Amino acid sequence: xxxxSTTTVDDGTLFLGEAWSDPLEAGxxxxxxxxxxxxxxxxxxxxxxxGRYQRRPRRGDGEAGSDDGPAAETADVAPLxxxxxxxxxxxxxxxxxxxxxxxxxxRVGAAGGGTAEWKSRVLPxxxxxxxxxxxxxxxTYLAGTNTRRVRRALAALFKGAIGKDAVSRIWRKVKTDxxxxxxxxxxxEDIVRLILDGxxxxxxxxxxxxxxxxxxxxxxxxxxxxxxxxxxNMGGESEAAWRALLDDLVARGLKxxxxxxxxxxxxxxxxxxxxxxxxxxxRCTVHKHRNLLAHAPDHLHDEVSAxxxxxxxxxxxxxxxxxxxxxxxxxxxxxxxxxxxxEEAGNRLFTFTRLPSGQWRSARTSNAVERLHEEFKxxxxxxxxxxxxxxxxxxxxxxxxxxxxxxxxVDGWQTLATKPTDAVIDLAA
Numbered sequence: 001x002x003x004x005s006t007t008t009v010d011d012g013t014l015f016l017g018e019a020w021s022d023p024l025e026a027g028x029x030x031x032x033x034x035x036x037x038x039x040x041x042x043x044x045x046x047x048x049x050x051g052r053y054q055r056r057p058r059r060g061d062g063e064a065g066s067d068d069g070p071a072a073e074t075a076d077v078a079p080l081x082x083x084x085x086x087x088x089x090x091x092x093x094x095x096x097x098x099x100x101x102x103x104x105x106x107r108v109g110a111a112g113g114g115t116a117e118w119k120s121r122v123l124p125x126x127x128x129x130x131x132x133x134x135x136x137x138x139x140t141y142l143a144g145t146n147t148r149r150v151r152r153a154l155a156a157l158f159k160g161a162i163g164k165d166a167v168s169r170i171w172r173k174v175k176t177d178x179x180x181x182x183x184x185x186x187x188x189e190d191i192v193r194l195i196l197d198g199x200x201x202x203x204x205x206x207x208x209x210x211x212x213x214x215x216x217x218x219x220x221x222x223x224x225x226x227x228x229x230x231x232x233n234m235g236g237e238s239e240a241a242w243r244a245l246l247d248d249l250v251a252r253g254l255k256x257x258x259x260x261x262x263x264x265x266x267x268x269x270x271x272x273x274x275x276x277x278x279x280x281x282x283r284c285t286v287h288k289h290r291n292l293l294a295h296a297p298d299h300l301h302d303e304v305s306a307x308x309x310x311x312x313x314x315x316x317x318x319x320x321x322x323x324x325x326x327x328x329x330x331x332x333x334x335x336x337x338x339x340x341x342x343e344e345a346g347n348r349l350f351t352f353t354r355l356p357s358g359q360w361r362s363a364r365t366s367n368a369v370e371r372l373h374e375e376f377k378x379x380x381x382x383x384x385x386x387x388x389x390x391x392x393x394x395x396x397x398x399x400x401x402x403x404x405x406x407x408x409x410v411d412g413w414q415t416l417a418t419k420p421t422d423a424v425i426d427l428a429a
Contacts (some may be wrong), residue, residue, distance in 0.1 A: 033099045036092065039122050044104050047118060048082055082108035082115060090123070094130040134170045139402060178394045181401070186229065187253025192416055193220035194229075195261045196268055197284075197369040198237045199376070203386045212389050213237050214396060215245050218369050219257075224413020226368055229254070231396045233389035242271035250275075259355070259420060261366050263287050264345070280420045282351040284366040285312050288342070295337035304331070304338055312364065317353040321425045324350070347424050354420040359412035368410070372396075375405050 045051045087102040106118040119125055129137075137154065195218040202209050215237065217230040230249060234241035260281040262268050272281060289308055296304045307330065311323035324342075331339040342349075352363040362368070376396050386392045399405045410416075 029097050029099055032094075032096045033101055036099070036101050036123070037103075040101075040103055040120055043120055043122050044084070044106055044118065047108060048084075048106065052084070082106055082118065091128060092123070092130070093128060093133055095132050095136070129166065129170070134173065137167055137170050138174060138398075139404070174394060174398055177401070178397060181397060182230075182232075183252070185253050186249060187255075189219065189227070189229075189254070190222045191219040191227075191229070191255065191257055192222050193259045193261070193363075193410075194218070194257045195220070195226075195366050195369050196242075196272075197263045197366045197373070198265065198268075199369075199373040201377070201380070201386060201392045203389050203392050205389070209385045212392070213241075214389075214393055215242065216369050216372070216396070217245065217249065218372070219254075220410055220413075220416070222416055224409035224416060226407040226410060228372075228397065228400050228407075231393050233393055237265050237267050239267040239270040239274075242268045243274065246271060246275055259351075259363065261363065263366050264291075280351050280354060281348055282363055283345050283348040284364075285349060285352075286365045286367065286370070288345050288349055291341050292338050295341045296335050300335060300338075304335075307331075308342075315357075317350075317423065317425065320350060320353055324425065325428075343427075347427060350425040351420075353425060354423060356412065356415040356418050358415055359410075362410040362412055368407070372400075372405065372407075375399070379404075 041052065084104060084106045086105050088105055090101055090103045092099055092101055101123075103120065103123060107115040108118045110116040196216070197218075198213045198215050200211050200213055202211050204210070205212075212233050213236055215230070215232055215234050216228075219227050219229045221227060230245055232245055234245055256276055257279060260272060260276070260279050262272065262281060262283060264283045264287045269281075272279070289305070289312075292304055292308060293301050307323075307327050311320060311327050314320045314323055327342065328339050331342070352360050355363050376399060379399060380386060380392075380395065386395070400407070
């Protein structure tokens with residue numbers, strides 16, 4: 001054998017050849033090149049007040065030129081002192097592909113009395129990619145791939161003009177919108193409910209892969225629509241970290257919510273107790289279910305789950321209370337650690353019973369944030385480790401801001417205006 005069977009085929013040669021040639025695409029690209037060049041020529045003619053090959057009117061002349069051609073179209077524009085001086089070749093990548101265009105050059109009068117290089121508004125200086133393509137690249141990145149795979153996926157369309165550096169550069173442009181979103185005022189948001197949770201992602205810190213916590217705050221408007229209020233790395237999920245994040249939201253105008261849903265973390269509970277001690281707080285029933293299973297031996301998991309679900313999903317507050325008492329009595333004898341774990345949650349595990357029954361499904365858990373976490377982690381699965389903590393938070397926000405992930409209204413939103421009652425579950429077993 002004279003050839004190496006392990007040698008891979010160059011991706012760049014796979015779709016070349018006459019079978020893949022498309023005269024329609026080539027013809028359209030030529031027309032687009034001419035159209036772009038014509039747009040820029042018209043812009044320059046308007047700036048100079050005369051068309052190509054036409055002279056600037058001298059003082060005392062009655063007319064700006066002949067009645068025909070570009071001069072007639074720009075005769076009502078005050079002519080500038082200046083002159084053309086050739087063209088330069090520029091490569092431009094748009095949804096039409098990559099084309100080489102000849103951009104006219106000119107010197108125009110400056111405010112100081114001299115001349116300056118003319119700058120086109122149609123084709124800004126240093127622009128190599130249209131904004132539509134930038135949005136396409138960013139959307140492809142958000143769809144769940146990394147910079148190198150974006151380059152490979154778009155190589156055939158843009159003839160290799162999109163490199164991983166271009167993808168990274170476009171992603172950095174998103175930071176401007178991210179900074180504005182992170183500082184936006186919240187005083188106009190009619191938020192009645194907050195759902196708070198943290199998620200762990202791996203990022204690169206000091207050239208090492210490190211796990212960090214992103215703190216996520218989801219709000220529910222009075223019309224039931226969920227909205228992302230904050231996502232930020234605060235160095236952990238301690239009381240100080242959560243309090244700093246919440247203080248920032250309050251400083252930007254967030255009003256006191258009417259109901260809180262939390263994951264049960266000690267730091268978050270302490271921060272909320274100090275900031276909004278009177279606001280009814282629901283501890284996520286799914287997180288508590290996991291805690292109960294962690295305290296039970298494997299062979300009892302199915303039985304614990306059946307009893308717990310029967311209690312949590314009872315139809316009326318009275319039934320929830322009766323089944324809780326039965327659960328405590330049974331598991332104190334069968335597995336004391338399970339009963340103690342349930343008692344540890346106290347009334348906060350059953351705060352949802354103070355709401356209209358139509359809201360119970362959405363108020364029992366922090367699943368709204370959990371679903372975002374799952375979708376976020378699915379999208380970043382191909383990247384393994386994100387470049388930085390800020391990139392992780394930006395990506396979480398951008399998936400929602402771009403519409404890659406959408407959020408629906410909460411169940412029972414029609415009764416969100418109803419205040420929670422004062423009735424609580426009797427904890428006596």
